[in-house]
Every structure is written in C-alpha cells, then in structure tokens.
Amino acid sequence: MTQAPIRERAVTPDGIGESVGRPDGVPKVKGEFEYSSDLHVDGMLWGATLRSPHPHASIHSIDTSETGTMTGVFAVLTHEDVPGRKVYGMEIPDQPVLAWEKVRYQGEAVALVAADHPETARRALEKIRVDYEVLDPVTDAEAAMAEDAPRLHLSGNVLRRVDVGHGDPGATAEVVVEGEYEVGMQDQAFLGPESGLAIPHGEGGVDLYISTQWLHVDQDQVAESLGLPPEMVRLTLSGVGGAFGGREDLSMQIHACMLALHTSRPVKMVYGREESFYGHVHRHPAKMRYEHGATRDGQLVYVRANLLFDGGAYASSSNAVCLNAATFACGPYDVPNAQIESHMLYTNNPPCGAMRGFGAVQVCFAHEAQMDKLAEKLGMDSVEIRMKNAIEPGMKFPFGQEVPYPAPVREILERVRAMPLPQERESMGRDLRELPGGVSNTTHGEGVRRGVGYAVGFKNIGFSAGFDDYSTARVSLSVEDGKPVARVLTAAAEVGQGLVMVQAQIARTELGVENVVVETADTRIGSAGSTSASRQTYVTGAAVKEACEKVRERVFDLAREEFGESDGLAIEDGNVVSDGLVVAPLAEVLGDAEISETVEFHHRATHPLDENGQGDAHLQFAFAAHRAVVEVDTELGLARVVEVATAQDVGKIINPLALEGQIEGGIAQGLGLALMEEIQIDDGRIQNASFTDYLIPTILDMPPVKIEILELADPEAPYGLKGVGEPPTIASTPAIVAALRDATDRDLARIPVRPEHIVGLEVKP
Amino acid sequence: MEFLQPADLREVLETKAAHPEAVPIFGGTDVMVDLNFDRERPGAVLDLTRVPEIREWSRKDRRLRVGAGVTYTRAITELGGLLPGLAMASRTVGSPQIRNRGTIGGNLGSASPAGDALPPLYASDAGIEVASVRGVRMVPVEEFITGPRTNALRPDELITAFMIPEARGPQQYAKIGPRNAMVIAVCSLGLALHPESRAVGACIGSAGPTPIRPHEAEGFIEGVIEEHGLWESRSEIPASALERFGALVAEAAKPIDDVRGTASYRRHAVGVLARRTLTWAWDEYRRDAG
Numbered sequence A: 001m002t003q004a005p006i007r008e009r010a011v012t013p014d015g016i017g018e019s020v021g022r023p024d025g026v027p028k029v030k031g032e033f034e035y036s037s038d039l040h041v042d043g044m045l046w047g048a049t050l051r052s053p054h055p056h057a058s059i060h061s062i063d064t065s066e067t068g069t070m071t072g073v074f075a076v077l078t079h080e081d082v083p084g085r086k087v088y089g090m091e092i093p094d095q096p097v098l099a100w101e102k103v104r105y106q107g108e109a110v111a112l113v114a115a116d117h118p119e120t121a122r123r124a125l126e127k128i129r130v131d132y133e134v135l136d137p138v139t140d141a142e143a144a145m146a147e148d149a150p151r152l153h154l155s156g157n158v159l160r161r162v163d164v165g166h167g168d169p170g171a172t173a174e175v176v177v178e179g180e181y182e183v184g185m186q187d188q189a190f191l192g193p194e195s196g197l198a199i200p201h202g203e204g205g206v207d208l209y210i211s212t213q214w215l216h217v218d219q220d221q222v223a224e225s226l227g228l229p230p231e232m233v234r235l236t237l238s239g240v241g242g243a244f245g246g247r248e249d250l251s252m253q254i255h256a257c258m259l260a261l262h263t264s265r266p267v268k269m270v271y272g273r274e275e276s277f278y279g280h281v282h283r284h285p286a287k288m289r290y291e292h293g294a295t296r297d298g299q300l301v302y303v304r305a306n307l308l309f310d311g312g313a314y315a316s317s318s319n320a321v322c323l324n325a326a327t328f329a330c331g332p333y334d335v336p337n338a339q340i341e342s343h344m345l346y347t348n349n350p351p352c353g354a355m356r357g358f359g360a361v362q363v364c365f366a367h368e369a370q371m372d373k374l375a376e377k378l379g380m381d382s383v384e385i386r387m388k389n390a391i392e393p394g395m396k397f398p399f400g401q402e403v404p405y406p407a408p409v410r411e412i413l414e415r416v417r418a419m420p421l422p423q424e425r426e427s428m429g430r431d432l433r434e435l436p437g438g439v440s441n442t443t444h445g446e447g448v449r450r451g452v453g454y455a456v457g458f459k460n461i462g463f464s465a466g467f468d469d470y471s472t473a474r475v476s477l478s479v480e481d482g483k484p485v486a487r488v489l490t491a492a493a494e495v496g497q498g499l500v501m502v503q504a505q506i507a508r509t510e511l512g513v514e515n516v517v518v519e520t521a522d523t524r525i526g527s528a529g530s531t532s533a534s535r536q537t538y539v540t541g542a543a544v545k546e547a548c549e550k551v552r553e554r555v556f557d558l559a560r561e562e563f564g565e566s567d568g569l570a571i572e573d574g575n576v577v578s579d580g581l582v583v584a585p586l587a588e589v590l591g592d593a594e595i596s597e598t599v600e601f602h603h604r605a606t607h608p609l610d611e612n613g614q615g616d617a618h619l620q621f622a623f624a625a626h627r628a629v630v631e632v633d634t635e636l637g638l639a640r641v642v643e644v645a646t647a648q649d650v651g652k653i654i655n656p657l658a659l660e661g662q663i664e665g666g667i668a669q670g671l672g673l674a675l676m677e678e679i680q681i682d683d684g685r686i687q688n689a690s691f692t693d694y695l696i697p698t699i700l701d702m703p704p705v706k707i708e709i710l711e712l713a714d715p716e717a718p719y720g721l722k723g724v725g726e727p728p729t730i731a732s733t734p735a736i737v738a739a740l741r742d743a744t745d746r747d748l749a750r751i752p753v754r755p756e757h758i759v760g761l762e763v764k765p
Numbered sequence B: 001m002e003f004l005q006p007a008d009l010r011e012v013l014e015t016k017a018a019h020p021e022a023v024p025i026f027g028g029t030d031v032m033v034d035l036n037f038d039r040e041r042p043g044a045v046l047d048l049t050r051v052p053e054i055r056e057w058s059r060k061d062r063r064l065r066v067g068a069g070v071t072y073t074r075a076i077t078e079l080g081g082l083l084p085g086l087a088m089a090s091r092t093v094g095s096p097q098i099r100n101r102g103t104i105g106g107n108l109g110s111a112s113p114a115g116d117a118l119p120p121l122y123a124s125d126a127g128i129e130v131a132s133v134r135g136v137r138m139v140p141v142e143e144f145i146t147g148p149r150t151n152a153l154r155p156d157e158l159i160t161a162f163m164i165p166e167a168r169g170p171q172q173y174a175k176i177g178p179r180n181a182m183v184i185a186v187c188s189l190g191l192a193l194h195p196e197s198r199a200v201g202a203c204i205g206s207a208g209p210t211p212i213r214p215h216e217a218e219g220f221i222e223g224v225i226e227e228h229g230l231w232e233s234r235s236e237i238p239a240s241a242l243e244r245f246g247a248l249v250a251e252a253a254k255p256i257d258d259v260r261g262t263a264s265y266r267r268h269a270v271g272v273l274a275r276r277t278l279t280w281a282w283d284e285y286r287r288d289a290g
C-alpha cells in the first residue's frame, strides 16, 4: 500500500534523487555483515564490567585481591587506574569513568576485568568485593526538586532550566483547556549491543574500532580520560547495529582502551542484551502540565506549560533536550503569548539523553493532545483548528526566531487529510490478523471500534544554540585501472540511515563519475559532527558537495591547461564537455594526477537563548503531519493500528527508498512509544531489561504507511534538502493516541497507553 | 559441561538415573536462554531429541499419546484437527523459529504459569506420562504442575508424553499480549466443550501461580446447559449465563501486578475471554448440528 514518493529523473545514474541500494544490505540480510560485536584479532582478551546493583550507594571500599590471582585474568581495574580525567560527558563531564565514593544509578560501572575468555571475565567480576552503603534513591523528578531532597551532585539536583517568555504573561482567553501528560521512558532498542575492539598501537597509544554516532567526540573524551593527546587515540568506525541517539554517549570506549593499554593486548568488549539496557541512555520521561487559551473561534491566545524531565543520574545531553523541549513546547503554531518552563532534574534513575526526536517527542504528545481538547471544547474539527493556527514563514516562534521559509504546516495537514481513508469493513468474521489481538484470538469482532487521529510536529535539524556545527570531507579523484574513481573520506558515522549512499550519490552527481568509493570513517580526517539531529545529509552532505565542486574546478583547470580555454565546462558521462561538446574523456584529462580537496563546512551560526528564552537558536526546521487509523477492542483494551498516513516536507529527495525507510522506521518507533515501549523503573531499578519484556513493534504490529512528500527547497541547504530522520517519530505517536481517544472517548494522557488505560481500570499509582 | 545424548528410551532413563542432576533439553528454547543469562550452570545436559518414544505421537481409541518432543509447529500441522485448542495455543507461541524448536514437553518441564500449551491440556484433563528406570506413572496435568516453575518430576524422571482425548467438541484458546507476536501471555484462557461427557473444561493461564481450572464456573455453566437441555437442543446459552460464567472465571483468577500487566486488568480480561471463547465454542457446536 505504500505509495512511492515522487521521484525525479537524475542526470547521473545512481546520483542524487535515485533509489541507490545499501551496499551492506545483502550482507546484513545474509548475516555476513561484520558488526562491531563480530570483531576479532588473534590473542585478544575480553573485557567485562562490574556494575552497581544499587541505584544509590556510597562505596566504602573495592577489594580486587581475589580476582587478580585467578588464572586467565590479565587485569582488574578501578577508578584508581584511570590515567587521565576520571569523569566524562558530552556536555558536562559529570559521569565517573569508574565509580568512586558513590554510585548514582543501578548499573553504573565500578570495575573492569580483562580475561582470556568472556566466561572467565564474567566469573572474575563475581570475585570483586565492593563494600556499599546503600542510600535512599531519589526516583522521581518532582521529589528531586524538593528542598530537602538529597543532593545528588555538588551543583544540586537541577540539571538545567530553560524559560521561554513571549508576549503578555497575564494574557486571558475566552476558552481555556488544561491537561497533564506523562511520557514513559523509551529505549532506542538498537539490536547491536555496545561493542568494540581496542588495540594498543605500540607507540603508547591505542586504536579503537567502535560503533558510535560521533567518532571525534568519542576520541576527545577517551583521550582525555587516558591522559593522552587525541592523536594517540585513533578511532575507526565499525559495523553499527542501530543507534537512534543511544550511541552518542560513551559506553565501553574508555574501558576497553584502559584494559588494552594496561595489558598491552587487544581487548574486546561486548555488552549482553541485559547489560545494554544499563549501558546507554534512554529517552527522558516527562510530566507536562499545559494550559491553552483561545478565542471562541479557535485562535490561540496563549500557551502555558510546565515541563518536568527526569534526566537520571548524569547529564548526558539533557541540557540540549531541555532547551529543545522549551522551544518546541507550543507546537508549530502561531502563539502570541507563551510562558514555558522546562525543568531537567538529576535523579537516581538511569541516565537519559539523546533519542530520535530529542525533546520534541514529549512535548508534541502534549501539545497535540491539547489542540484536540481545544477543538473538542469548541466543537471544531481537529484539522481545522491546527490549520487555523499553523505557523507560517515570516512569523515568530515563541522563542523569538523568525520562521524561515519553507514552513508548510498547513499544506502537510491538508495533504494527510486529503488522502483516502482505508475502507471501513465489518469487524465480525474477519481474518484474525486484521483484528486487534491478531492470531492470539481475543476477538472475532466483538467490542471493536475504529478511531482516526491527526497530529503535526516539527523539530530542529542540526545542532543549535551557538554550537559550532560542522563537517569535514575529503574527496579525491584519480584514474584507477583506466577509469576515473572518486574517493570520499569523512568521519561521519553510518548507523544504518544511508549516509554511505548519500555521499556516493553526491559525488556521482557533482563529478559525473560512476565509480565512487566511500571509505570507512575514521579519525584520520577532521570531525564530521554527530550522526544525530537529522543533520548528516545536510552538513556532511554539504561538505562532500563543496569538496566535489573544488575537485571539479581543478579538473577544469587541467582541461584548460591541456586543451585550451573553453566555456561552459562540465563533466558528463565520464567526459569533460564544453557547452555540451566533448573536450576529452575525464580519464585522459586526469592522466596520472590525483586531485584531492578537503573541505570543512560550517552551517550558519545559531545563537543561545537569552534569559527570556529568546534567540535564533535553530538552523532548520522540519515538519511532518500524521494521520492514524486504529481499531480498538474496547473491552480488552487491545489496539491495532490500521494505517498511518503522513506528509513530510524534505526539501529535496536525495534517495527515495532510503527516505521511505526513514519514514516507516520512524513511524514504527512512534507506534512503539504510543502502545508498548517503556523501560519500567521501580525504586530506581529497571524491571524489564530484556526484549522479552521491553516490547518493540513486530512486523505484525506495523501498519501500511501512505506517504506524501513535499519538496520545498530550503534556500540555505545543499540541494535545498531538509533532514528527514526524526520528523516521522514525532507526530506519529500523538496521532495514534488521538485515534485511540477517538475510538474510546478516554483521556489517555500517558504513553505508552496500556490495555488497562483503554478499558479504564484503576491503574496502580 | 557434559553433553549426554542417549539413543533410545531405555538408555535415556538409565542416563537420567545415573545423572539425576543432568538438565534435560529438547528444543532448548528455555534451557539455552537460562544458560545465556547465566541463571543456570548445569554440570551436564541430557539431549532427548534422539528418542523415538519422546518424539512421536500416536492415536488409539480416540485417545492420543503425544510425545513430549512434539513441537508447536507439528501440533499445528499434524494435530490441528484432533486437538484444535492446543493448535490454537501453539499458533500464539513466539515466532516461527520458536515454534519449530519449542516443544510441549518443554513447556511442561518449564512449568511457567504463562506456558501457552498448558491451558488446553488442563481443559481436556490431559495426563502426563512420566517415566524412570523404576517404571511409568501417569499424573493428571493439574497435579503435575505444582507451582510457578515447579512440577512433580522426581530427579530420575523424564516426561515422555502426555495422554489426551481427541476433541469431540469445539475448543478455543485466546491470549492477551500487548503486541501481535512474540509475546508472553499477560493472561490467557483455554476452553473445551466435551459433549459426550456433557462437560465444559476451562483453564486460566498466566493469572495465578499455576494455570487454574475455574471449577465453580465450569460447574455453573454445565448446570445451565443441563437445565435448559442445551446439549440436545443446541440452542443459545442465555446471555446472562455467559456473563455469569465470565464473572466466575474472573473470580477464580489469582493474578498479581507485574511488568506485563496489572492484577485488576488480568482479572477483567480473563472474564471477557471466558465469555467470548465460550460463545465462539458454543456457536460452533450449534453450527455442527446442521
């Protein structure tokens, strides 16, 4: 049922606009792709991590004497063995490499072992004696705010607060709706566990083969904690099995390098599935109080929101999430008066950080529920009220930034509404797979009601608020075996999203060559920035494009040197042409020359918010609207999503198939948050650290997706493109929940929605 | 770790007698998970897959002897007509890979309250064939499962098969899970009509320490059916009786709150499932008349 996005004929085969397939697609399906967990070198040791069983405790002593004497054990390390900075962190280095004095969450790393077999390493961990004094954990953000709450960090428990004040704080309105909303802790649930291989390189430094989202931020932090200059720590990207934000922070990077340098042996570390749930940050749980005021005809007058995020034990990227949430709290609407408070607290829960949607997801669930509430109160259509208030280019966001072109909020809403609804069919007597509960045979049609819901969301693309966000690319062109070949090197992490294709497509289009080699990302070249914030196609794409343009100019210089002055030079089909006439084959122009250009592309500067939460904080905004159709067994509370329709503005389609993959995958993740995905925490402890009980949607839960793509070029961006990775995850969740509300008439103010919420049973406090 | 792999029944029983600590393995879909999670470090593992008596099933006098090593996939494809309730339950288990390897004997061995094969066995009064070098004994399934993850096996014993009457009437199985595949039951219900013995068998899954036969509910609905002569007339069961049956089943549940669901939801849901599955089974019974 998926409608292929509109495509344009590209000039260069497999260039921009073509559905170029993944080079690693077939190997992955066949199980032949080498993930970082598959790395191997002869003589390597296995590292393992001792973790705190307590969410909050003082450490009185760590006794490793019994472990050190075990055969097969080559190293036992604690905080005392950290050669350099004993803490790390992307924004605030507040997380111990290995805990001392205190542990602040269950699963915090305390000690390391290297052994000749993973089982030996695991058993050795059991012999380490840590004398803990268990402390009461602070397990909820509200409690952490209390005056008498234990201070978890010297700086206090408030990790960040961002206030946005816009217009008249005392504004009043004819119609007011209020709501309190809650979002549970979602996990990235990538399938490839944290893993990597550290090899001492003989000159006092180390080579780390690693799956990560950002090689250079890893390199800086690893080097800092090893007490080495960055160039002594060389990183190479290994096969990444998914990321979604969960690989922005370090996991085993410093640990493996410490063990490798200590033993002078290669050391591999691979987390198990359960350990992985303790080994990376999660999406921030949120509690959000909203008040919307509007005129009787549905024009928004004001929005007041109080956002409370649980940052967990350490800072990770909570700062930026807190800011993002504050800036997107009102949704893509024209809001004349806004008062937003966004609070981020330290607790003894697992640390939270980046995940696809990054602060925009939580608030979108709330502001979209509010828009529906308002529509209901006014007796308005839920799409009408959104269109009426849709923000437009030239207006100002509540955080003071002017809305840049394009901002097609109204258009995408119109598009999703115009798509035909799936036919409504008699529920009795259907194939079980087309009913809530599926082949589990819970209904033959009894109690089944259909609902339809809409939502629209937006998010920033690229790093914001004054961060110098850039990428570095080197493009070389030479003749190999008689054929021109372009090589592209960046440090940008391919995490499954398709940047390897994009880089090659850009090089083909810009250089008119068929053969492009995208080299394995590593730290031989400058930073590419993070594979996050939907930014790589934009930022690294722009760097590759510029490098290609420079290379192309040099080809033209060569052509002019060899063949005389000529106008309108271009490269087409492997030939250098002048005004459409072939000057010479590219291979001939190049001869023995290797042309190589390295470019650093910095995007337009952004600015931090001022004390009123005002500023040009963001680079680019991407918008997507969703319509969900669900069927709910109202008696059992089981739901089946029948279809999701979406319209998204992408500026320019670079790779239609990859785009479709991002949209469908993003919706699957949004569906997961709506219906099932939650890390359940009880008293600071994770209750479901496994894929048995942390449920993600299967193919049987995923509906067909109808896609409509808008290509409104952003004049500042390469090819006019917009980042596409996150928008599908943002409004898909509220659209599904809106559809559930439509079917059940229940409030459903908390996600994931559980069957007991749908049937309206008392839920445990 | 020792890996014991006897080739026939006699040898397997002798091996178990000699190594009572050896952990039996058939499909391994529970055993391997335990090993992986380091929950168990057995000194020896006893592979049962080579023993024909454990692998095969047979039929005699409308009763079936189903080897403990029959997989879910085989229960669906080979026994679907004879044991429809078990086949429906099997269809809800895990994924194709798990159904290809996982066995009903393994489900009995693990004795999880959420085991999907168990309610259909309860609802049809299956007997578990338990063997050792000392001989063979037959244990009713309700006595075989003794608690969460415990059963009546003695250290030298193995499950060789279960004995069950082939279906003489409609059977149903329904399972609640928050997603549509690969899910452990939040709660479930197995139901079987036995027109020849004029009985209704029901069993609640995953809402108590073991599967639970709601005897009062069964007795109630059997009474209603007798009283109205419904086995003969095949008329509809009054709606109020269906409701009451559901309510009694809900009352019989002994659910707890856990990560998969709340006690109150489980109680509510098994009641709904009981009413629905009885309705479907009875509708089928009525149709079969024609």
Ligand SMILES: Cc1cc2nc3c(=O)[nH]c(=O)nc-3n(C[C@H](O)[C@H](O)[C@H](O)COP(=O)(O)OP(=O)(O)OC[C@H]3O[C@@H](n4cnc5c(N)ncnc54)[C@H](O)[C@@H]3O)c2cc1C
Binding pocket: B023, B024, B025, B026, B027, B028, B029, B030, B031, B032, B033, B048, B054, B068, B069, B092, B093, B094, B095, B098, B101, B102, B103, B104, B105, B106, B107, B108, B109, B110, B114, B115, B116, B117, B153, B157, B158, B159, B160, B182, B183, B184, B185
């Ligand atoms: C991904 C996944 C999904 C699953 N989904 C479901 C599900 O939906 N529903 C469900 O009910 N279960 C599920 N399970 C659990 C498991 O598949 C079942 O319990 C299955 O029936 C076990 O059968 P097996 O042959 O693999 O058992 P094994 O792992 O071989 O053995 C299980 C236990 O029984 C003992 N045992 C096995 N055979 C005998 C015997 N003949 N005599 C004595 N003891 C014996 C073993 O020692 C062990 O204690 C799932 C498991 C996985 C890994």
